[in-house]
Amino acid sequence: MASNSITSLAKFSSIVLLTFFICSQAELGPLKETTMTVYFQDYYDGPNATLVPVTGRDDDGVWSFGKFGTIFCTDDQITEGKNGSSAEIGKGQGMYITSALDGSNTLVLISIVFTNEEYKGSTLEVQGSSAQFEKIREVTVVSGTGKFRFARGYATLETVHLDTSIFYSVIECNITVVHY
Numbered sequence: 001m002a003s004n005s006i007t008s009l010a011k012f013s014s015i016v017l018l019t020f021f022i023c024s025q026a027e028l029g030p031l032k033e034t035t036m037t038v039y040f041q042d043y044y045d046g047p048n049a050t051l052v053p054v055t056g057r058d059d060d061g062v063w064s065f066g067k068f069g070t071i072f073c074t075d076d077q078i079t080e081g082k083n084g085s086s087a088e089i090g091k092g093q094g095m096y097i098t099s100a101l102d103g104s105n106t107l108v109l110i111s112i113v114f115t116n117e118e119y120k121g122s123t124l125e126v127q128g129s130s131a132q133f134e135k136i137r138e139v140t141v142v143s144g145t146g147k148f149r150f151a152r153g154y155a156t157l158e159t160v161h162l163d164t165s166i167f168y169s170v171i172e173c174n175i176t177v178v179h180y
């Protein structure tokens with residue numbers, strides 16, 4: 001008897017959940033997929049740095065990518081093309097935390113704040129462990145706002161240009177997200 005009512009309750013709950021799911025999907029519209037390739041213009045040192053270490057372990061006074069505990073704050077310009085003079089898509093604002101003891105991984109916590117005509121007012125939240133010294137890194141896209149509400153997906157990153165004389169690098173980023 002008891003197990004019967006539990007079964008009925010379970011059935012009832014799944015019907016309620018299913019109804020809720022169908023109703024909320026109807027309100028949100030169909031799921032869409034958006035892909036884009038964008039470029040982070042990254043100045044990692046120098047007078048106009050867009051990536052700066054803000055804190056870290058004090059043992060030897062060195063804060064660096066490869067050192068566990070170093071936290072960087074960033075506001076990179078994001079452009080449509082590889083060249084820094086191409087059209088701006090938005091800004092990559094957030095932080096990186098060297099989160100592996102051996103320095104190999106950095107935790108990426110970045111909001112892509114769109115400024116272009118198509119997506120102005122919308123954001124994507126990029127978050128995840130990046131194997132920062134690998135050629136291709138993959139991180140998740142966990143959510144978004146505006147046109148990207150309920151977004152989820154992933155982004156792959158590759159450093160496609162590096163000029164150490166001016167502390168400048170360009171990072172190619174392919175994003176795939178599904179959203180309503």
Ligand SMILES: *[C@@H]1O[C@H](CO)[C@@H](O)[C@H](O)[C@H]1NC(C)=O
Nearest residue numbers: 043045046047048049166167
């Ligand atoms: C830094 O930015 C300023 C103001 O935009 C500019 O005048 C200067 O040339 C830049 N310096 C470097 C090294 O890029």
Ligand SMILES: *[C@@H]1O[C@H](CO)[C@@H](O)[C@H](O)[C@H]1NC(C)=O
Nearest residue numbers: 082083084085086161162170
């Ligand atoms: C961007 O374009 C300018 C002028 O077209 C060129 O001088 C510069 O080298 C280019 N930069 C990169 C990173 O390709």
Ligand SMILES: *[C@@H]1O[C@H](CO)[C@@H](O)[C@H](O)[C@H]1NC(C)=O
Nearest residue numbers: 037136156157158172173174
């Ligand atoms: C992005 O996608 C293009 C086209 O498929 C590919 O050639 C490139 O290697 C990709 N880059 C990254 C960082 O995934």
